[in-house]
Amino acid sequence: MILLQLLINGLVTGCALGVVAISFALVYSTTKIFHVAHAGVYTLAGYIAWLLVSHAVPEVVALAAAVLVCAGAGAVIQHQLYARLERRGAPHLVVLIASLGLLAVMQNIIAAVFSPNILQFPVLWANRTLALDGVALTYAQLLTVLICLAAYGGVMWFAHYTTLGKRIRAVASNPFLAQITRLQPNTVYVYVVAIASAIVALPGVLVPLDLGLQPYGGITPLLTATIAMIAGGVGSISGAFVLSIAIAELQNLSLLAIPGEWSIGITFFIFVIFMLFRPTGLFSAAR
Amino acid sequence: MDFLLSYLSLAAIYVMLGLSTNLLVGIVGIFSVSQAAVFGVGAYIVGHFLMAAEPMSFLAALAIGMLCCITLNILVTLPSLRVSGDYFVVTSFGIQLLATAVFTNWTAGTGGASGMPGIPPPDVFGYQLQSSWQLMALCMAGMALACLCFWLVMRAPFGRLLRAIREDERAVAAAGKSVLRAKVSAAALAGAFAGLAGGLYATFLSFIDPSSFDLDASILLLTMVVVGGARTLAGSIVGPFLLLALPQILTLLDIPTIFAATARQLIYGTLLIAFMLFRPQGLLGERL
Numbered sequence: 249m250i251l252l253q254l255l256i257n258g259l260v261t262g263c264a265l266g267v268v269a270i271s272f273a274l275v276y277s278t279t280k281i282f283h284v285a286h287a288g289v290y291t292l293a294g295y296i297a298w299l300l301v302s303h304a305v306p307e308v309v310a311l312a313a314a315v316l317v318c319a320g321a322g323a324v325i326q327h328q329l330y331a332r333l334e335r336r337g338a339p340h341l342v343v344l345i346a347s348l349g350l351l352a353v354m355q356n357i358i359a360a361v362f363s364p365n366i367l368q369f370p371v372l373w374a375n376r377t378l379a380l381d382g383v384a385l386t387y388a389q390l391l392t393v394l395i396c397l398a399a400y401g402g403v404m405w406f407a408h409y410t411t412l413g414k415r416i417r418a419v420a421s422n423p424f425l426a427q428i429t430r431l432q433p434n435t436v437y438v439y440v441v442a443i444a445s446a447i448v449a450l451p452g453v454l455v456p457l458d459l460g461l462q463p464y465g466g467i468t469p470l471l472t473a474t475i476a477m478i479a480g481g482v483g484s485i486s487g488a489f490v491l492s493i494a495i496a497e498l499q500n501l502s503l504l505a506i507p508g509e510w511s512i513g514i515t516f517f518i519f520v521i522f523m524l525f526r527p528t529g530l531f532s533a534a535r
Numbered sequence: 536m537d538f539l540l541s542y543l544s545l546a547a548i549y550v551m552l553g554l555s556t557n558l559l560v561g562i563v564g565i566f567s568v569s570q571a572a573v574f575g576v577g578a579y580i581v582g583h584f585l586m587a588a589e590p591m592s593f594l595a596a597l598a599i600g601m602l603c604c605i606t607l608n609i610l611v612t613l614p615s616l617r618v619s620g621d622y623f624v625v626t627s628f629g630i631q632l633l634a635t636a637v638f639t640n641w642t643a644g645t646g647g648a649s650g651m652p653g654i655p656p657p658d659v660f661g662y663q664l665q666s667s668w669q670l671m672a673l674c675m676a677g678m679a680l681a682c683l684c685f686w687l688v689m690r691a692p693f694g695r696l697l698r699a700i701r702e703d704e705r706a707v708a709a710a711g712k713s714v715l716r717a718k719v720s721a722a723a724l725a726g727a728f729a730g731l732a733g734g735l736y737a738t739f740l741s742f743i744d745p746s747s748f749d750l751d752a753s754i755l756l757l758t759m760v761v762v763g764g765a766r767t768l769a770g771s772i773v774g775p776f777l778l779l780a781l782p783q784i785l786t787l788l789d790i791p792t793i794f795a796a797t798a799r800q801l802i803y804g805t806l807l808i809a810f811m812l813f814r815p816q817g818l819l820g821e822r823l
Binding site: 333336341350356468474507 | 560564566568620621622624625626628629630632633636639640750751754757758761793794797798800801803804805806807808811812815823
């Protein structure tokens, strides 16, 4: 029974991680920026929702507000920071350092405004459990799985069947060609980071609903998600999502043998294995 | 007076770390946020050998610590040499988080979150260094050694090779130079600097805990290099001296102690963004 419980926990964490991974992959495959500050946006979402919920705003409204605020934050980050650096012809390393700086700024502003300690959502229904056959699942976890699967489906649909989605994929595959055919890559980049930030707000709110908020808690999920993205093959949305679930399941199953504080070691071990044997990832597109 | 001496000693230690970070980030162009982890490994190993049942002499322990750091830094660099530079970011973050997990959770070896207290002061060739003057002289000697090493390497053809790798890796390979060997050697040298700094730090403070070697510490090192100026010796010296004075200035402002760390990190982050946007070469460096 404990095995089934671990598998279910893995699925919950995996779905949430999967959404972080596809949102990061969206930014990375399009803008080629290793957007470390994405972890800051993820954290921001939870705190926005917490602020609103603790002022007696309905949960659904709080979630929507968090998504909107994060989308705005993403657009500002791309437009005010990355685009500026790009115009100055900044090399990759400079953009990376700026992104890391932004992450530090976001985390510490959050820690200064709210608190450096763990905050719990004042939502009672979230921790009520559904007990099925000895396996417990909280409402928050159920909601996480449902919304994250929906988000995955939504992103797949968006990327393949909408004009903007096709435009984004066109820019991702060849920015130069997109430029001369007036697809305006620079505008697309702003949209992409905004959309990715909106998507990452979903797990950003749902995961803390179950586990609580922590200002410095965004880095580990982001790192795990980037490992899933690389292992799944950069450019493959489904690969990133599937590998996120696989990694989360492995982490949870490893709890049977290894204490939980070493789970970062498990994740990293998976990464090293991939680097040694299949550095292009499992589902990488031919290029 | 003691305060000034301890500031100078700490700054000297951070100059070595700055050189280590500068070599990787500035010269070779490898983004690294795991130098604090390597630094920590050096500190814990030296601490461990000095406090063993049969304590070793300081220089022997330091040599072992440096060897371990060299090996570690090479291992950290190796898996990512096969693939593009962005993957190194993941390796780097991973190593840093993993190291923090080890420092915090491996209670038997590191003392866990409560740290490792009571590390004895260093001895050099049987002579015990006790006073803060002597400790400062030792740290300064370490710094001078590291600076000399860095300067000599940068003057040598090897230094030019490293710079060339940052500019264009393929051209270097096409010119018949081994990129792999050069990167591994640079990683080894950076590891040696970090190990030296770690050993001096452990004996200087006589107490170490995981908070000195976490991701925030790595970000501080990066900020030092960026503010001082990447790719030059002067930059790596100015950065640590300036940024270590910052916490003292903050104590003059009336910030509650629980927010002191937050305020520091906030300033480091802001400095990183501002310098990248407006002055990527730092105060005394060359363009990144």
